[in-house]
Amino acid sequence: MLGAIDRGEVNAVCSPLSAQVALTMVGMGAAGQTLAQMEDALGGSMDELARAANTLSQQLEVIGDAEREEDDDEAPEPARASLVNGTWLQEGYEIQESYLEDLATWFGSGLWEADFTEDAAREEARSEINDWVSDSTNDLIEELIPEGFLAAETRLVLVNALHLKAAWPTELGKSGGTFTTAGGEERSTEMLHGSTATWHEDELCRATSLDTYGGALALALVQPTGELDEVLDAWAEDSAALSALLSGLEDSQVSTQLSMPAFDIDWDASLKEVLGSLGMTDAFTDAADLSGITGQADLLISDVVHKAVITVDEQGMEAAAATAVAMDTTSADVEMQELVLDSPFLFVAYERETLAPLVVGWIGDPTQTR
Known part of the structure; x- marks a missing residue:
């Protein structure tokens, strides 16, 4: 997904995880060629993806609990993370009981009824969904559902919301500095400085990671040795390349001096074209087979x-992401390294035990903020 979004964006942040979970909720009711395309695009069978989402949700839920129990006033704020789901169903619209059970069992999804058929009621539903997303993301994402996303034909809206916040064990230093954009322009920006204990290097990039208080979350920072596009292409062609990078960081013990800009960015878009480019096409057309939801093939995905959002400063990081799917009826030795991120680079906020990438993106100009 990161490799498929618009490369023209100066800065970008997205959560393939959030999109995957929301679409897996849909895919639990898919069949035939629609199911095959969705599983290929999402990277596994729906049962596997549902179990993984359930496990990760539980993993994130307990992050920071041990530190909160210690109640140490001198320590940084304990980390927290959540991965939650919600379902809004058209009043009176009947769906399979087995599908509702899957949503509850694997995704813990709350279920609310709404009226999408009337203008005023549809706007009320839009406001309700956006308020839920805002509450679930610590107000970082305040209007996920834009005007016009819902229609009189909408029958089901599935939403995933991800939030994480974590402090560095020790506050980073900061000073003035410069950042050179891909176009060669120098920007004056605040630079952060600190020491890390990880290092990874291959033919495409050099990387280190910032640990967080409690150790459950980390932020990988990746500097291409060539062009940013070369790393994005490699990750798009083989998702194992990113896993190898994160594993390499977790397995390393190398002292590294890090310099990087603070950044505060957001990004939003429809994923319809991105998913189409990844081979998931039938679900958006009358050929969609989502018969596991209603018992008949009368639904298609109208849009995703x-x-x-991500903020990184001297104290820590906070990030959030949300995805909504609308469904309508058819018609080695200790060494010292240095990483100075003063030109375009990538970042990956990840859960350390599972190595699950939570929020990913790139920085082309840290002076452009949300």
Whole structure:
């Protein structure tokens, strides 16, 4: 997904995880060629993806609990993370009981009824969904559902919301500095400085990671040795390349001096074209087979909207992402390294035990903020 979004964006942040979970909720009711395309695009069978989402949700839920129990006033604020789901169903619209059970069992999804058929009631539903997303993301994402996303034909809206916040164990230093954009322009920006204990290097990039208080979350920072596009292409062609990078960081013990800009960015877009480019096409057409939801092939995905935010400063990081799917009826030795991120680079906020990438993106100009 990161490799498929618009490369023209100066800065970008997204959560393939959030999109995957929301679409897996849909895919639990898919069949035939629609199911095959969705599983290929999402990277596994629906049962596997549902179990993984359930496990990760539980993993994130307990992050920071041990530190909160210690109640140490001198320590940084304990980390927290959540991955939650919600379902809004058209009043009176009947769906399979087995599908509702899957949503509750694997995704813990709350279920609310709404009226999408009337203008005023549809706007009320839009406001309700956006308020839920805002509450679930610590107000970082305030309007996921834009005007016009819902229609009189909408029958089901499935939403995933991800939030994480974590402090560095020790506050980073900061000073003035410069950042050179891909176009060669120098920007004056605040630079952060600190030490890390990880290092990874291959033919495409050099990387380190910032640990967080409690150790459950980390932020990988990746500097291309060539062009940013070369790393994005490699990750798009083989998702194992990113896993290898994160594993390499977790397995390393190398002292590294890090310099990087603070950044505060957001990004939002429809994922319809991105998913189509990844081979998921039938679900958006009358050929969609989502018969596991209603018992008949009378639904298609009208659109998928995604929004993500990340802030990184001297104290820590906070990030959030949300995805909504609308369904309508058819018609080695200790060494010292240095990483100075003063030109375009990538970032990956990840859960350390599972190595699950939570929020990813790139920085082309840290002076452009949300």
